[in-house]
Amino acid sequence: MITIMIIDDNEQLQNEIGNLLTINGYSVLKPKDFDKIPKMVKDDSPDLVLLDINLASDDGFKLCTEIRSFSKVPIIFITSRNTNIDELMAITLGGDDYITKPYNTQILLARINALIKRAYPNDSNLDIIEYNGLKLNILSSTIEYKGNSKELTKNEMKILYYLLINKEKIVSRVEIMEYLWDSSMFVNDNTLTVNITRIRNKIEEIGLKDFIKTKRGQGYII
Template identity: 45%
Template sequence: MYKILIVEDDEIIAKAIKNAIESWGYDALCVSDFRDVIKTFVSYSPHLVLLDISLPFYNGYYWCSKIRKNSKVPIIFISSASDNMNIVMAVNMGGDDFIVKPFDLNVLTAKVQAMLRRTYDFAGQTNLLEHKGAILNTGDATLTYNNKKIELTKNEYKILQVLIENKGKVVSRDTIMTKLWETDSFVDDNTLTVNITRLRKKLDEAGLHDFISTKKGIGYMV
């Protein structure tokens, strides 16, 4: 089921959009915390974002730029600010479409359906995994922290993926090595230790101190 994130501070409009989208069989969520839209975005992992421009605390352009640092998910701006400058700005910031308020809910839903078809008929779903502010994008195998991308090797990415997917739980060394074998890499116990050490150094240099914990004789956890 496709998931649509609605970033609209007018509760009446947001609820109307949510009801219209859900009536077509999609899942929809309205943002409630406008101080940290990214937190909701990461936890919900939507397939499409409907984004107003005028919002409390930070405007839609700000949140669009934040989303674009981590994801290529389609973003449709919805706004009454329909002058050419705002439309050009929305596109330049990474928006995929612009719908002017007031709008017909049927037209909005049709645009959402068309955007989902164009995006996901030809591309796989992008998932974001988050821990302590670090965002791992499983779509392009990148790690972002404090708006900076951290370069990862294939093995380092796989290690982080399995650890963050199981955050709060200890992951055995055998489980991690099995995950690495899926990439056709031969990994023994010593190789895993080297990869973990190198990964920890990269995370530490990026400001992610003590990100990976060792559980002696068992494995690792985040």
């Protein structure tokens, strides 16, 4: 699964971008301690970095230089600074792309997707989430466990994906439905129940029991 780190000290914007990326199938890291960014990039190994230039505690250009001293991770600058000099500096210091605010979300997603394909042309594992032996392949919408596999519907895949990216946390039914609505999928309470039951059955059919647990009055947890 593709993990993207968003380095922006505007918390609202960081959350907005994070929600957009999550809805579109990415795992997201949103650091708050900007004095330790290089260490966090080393420790967390994101597949791509979105980097602002103007940071309260540091400078995006300096951070880019520090990251480039040990990593070739793709870096996209996202900034309100729109001069040719700034863009030239960003690319010269090792940035792979440069997008100015305000940006079109579809263009941002397209740029991210294009850069990831260039950077990881042969890495199919970026589209797979694995937990406790279960593999969810996002591209093929299938689950696999010990060599056994099952196909999922689009809704089933989205629901299981959301539970997996929130693994070891209780996820409420309302959260799941809101996530699906944000993905342009409309489900009511009864439809969600049916989908959860089908997902459980398919997971059991490939040999894994009690993968999705119900927390009465709270929601579900993996």
